[in-house]
Amino acid sequence: MNTWISRSLWSLGAVLSVAVALFSYRYVVFAGLLADNVMANLMARPWIAVHAGGASTALLVGAFQLLPAIRRRRAMHRWLGRLYAAGCVVGGVAALVLAPTTTAGPLASVGFALLGVIWLGTTVQAWRLARARRFDEHRRWMIRSFALTFAAVTLRLYLPIGPVLGMDFMQSYVLVSWLSWGPNLLAAELYLRRHRGIRPLLTNPVSSAG
Ligand code: HEM
Known part of the structure; x- marks a missing residue:
């Protein structure tokens, strides 16, 4: 992909990630604009606070780990990586x-739960590969992991589309519990397939570590 296009896409993704992450920290203190349907989740207190705290932190730092400038600073890349994985x-x-008790019903429960399982799996796998110093594979699994972390952004971008097309909010919510992450994972796979054997864009061209 053209470097200019990939840099622009990265910048847009990073701005959206930071904005969604910072705005989501309000759930950690249960203050500000909180979604009624989410607060009606039986497990909302305290689990939404735990979820928003951890997930927002991953979203806040994740995009920056792709930058060569950060990756060249090994210690910073390692510490941000630990923060991201945690x-x-x-x-x-x-x-x-939270997934089993969402007020959006069983289809959304399965969509969120599946996302959660694959998100945990890809992240743990990426972390294990970094520990084993298998850095090329580590990078590929981290790209998958971040594509899923980015579901927090795509969910919020897609959510208003349903009502515009005449769906009610809850129908739209069920749909995005799947659509927010399925295409992201597919896009990551296509990207990785295209760049099989070559160092992906926005990664350190000099060193193979990290
Ligand atoms: C990628 C895996 C993720 C899964 C499986 C997941 C799952 C969930 C679930 C089940 C809920 C409760 C929904 C309900 O009760 O209807 C929720 C809400 C929420 N999640 Fe996540 N989430 C993920 C990623 C993220 C990330 C990366 C963020 C970072 C911003 C985030 C922030 C929030 C917030 C702020 C809420 C409250 C509802 C809202 O305002 O939309 N989540 N999530």
Whole structure:
């Protein structure tokens, strides 16, 4: 992909990630604009706070780990990586507690739970590969993990589309419990397939570590 296009896409993704992450921290203190349907989840207190705290932290730092400038600073890349993985694990475990009791019903429960399981799986796998110093595979699994973390952004982008097309809010919510992450994972797979054997864009061209 053209470097200019990939940089622009990264910038847009990073701005959206940081905005959604910062705005979502309000759930950690249960203050500000809180969605009624989410607060009606039986497990909302305290699990939404745990989920939003962990997941927002992962979303806040995740995009920056793709930058060569951060990756060249090994210690920073490692510490941000630990913070990212810890955020995913805390956010993912809490998501699995919240998913069965979403007020959007069983189809949304399965959509969120499946996302949670795959999110945890890809992140743990990426972390294990980094520990084993298998950095190329580590990078590929982290791309999958972040594509799923980014579901928090795509969910909020897609959510208003349903009502515009005449669906009610809850129907739209059920749909995005799947659509927010399925296409992201597919896009990550297509990207990885296209770049099989070559160092992906926005990664450190000099070193293979990290
Ligand atoms: C990627 C895996 C994720 C899963 C499986 C997941 C799952 C869930 C579930 C089940 C709920 C409760 C929904 C309900 O009760 O109807 C929820 C709400 C929420 N999640 Fe996540 N989530 C994920 C990622 C994220 C990320 C990365 C963020 C970071 C911003 C985030 C922030 C929130 C917030 C703020 C809420 C409250 C509802 C809202 O305002 O939309 N989630 N999530």
